[in-house]
Amino acid sequence: ISAPIKSKIGGKIIETEKDAAKQIKLLINKAKKEKKVFSYKKAVIYYEEAAIIATNWDVRTLLGELQEAIRLTQIDELTLSKSELEDQAHRAAKKKLFTEAAQKYKQAANVASQIFKLGVNQMQDEVKRLTSLSNKVGKL
Structure with a gap:
């Protein structure tokens, strides 16, 4: 996997693929919480940050799911x-x-x-x- 040595999203420095996976999971959970309280704009921001990390670290399996989550949140x-x-x-x-x-x-x-x-x-x-x-x- 060709991944950046370091990437920084939302103030968090991501140095390994494991860190990337943790951060993506954290951002997805934050987005889900925001959706529950109808804060759709914040939810989309969290999903987009997770998508950026997924792109940077070549986690293609999650990227499609994140793009769909963004689309559905925008529809909501x-x-x-x-x-x-x-x-x-x-x-x-x-x-x-x-x-x-x-x-x-x-x-x-x-x-x-x-x-x-x-x-x-x-x-x-x-x-x-x-x-x-x-x-x-x-x-x-």
Whole structure:
């Protein structure tokens, strides 16, 4: 295995393959804890740091798993964001703030489009639904 003599990620110096494996495991556990409390951005950062270590130390078996974990975490974050935007749009429509509601639905449609780009095919219908709602509410 051709690996760097030393690498430094997150303030931790990694000198051996064993150190790399330990650090990857630690970062994965930190990422999982962050996901449990809906701190998706921090979780993605931890997964990315683990992926960098896996790349530097040529641990290809973990790299695919880490990339998938990053993708799924990003999907979770965007799904939460989409739900919040839909709720805001619904509340604005109830208050007859139709311009604001239309904007929020449009933002939610854009987020659904990002989720679709990450490989969630069901979001294509969701983009259409939210765009339609945005147009409908915008005309009121």
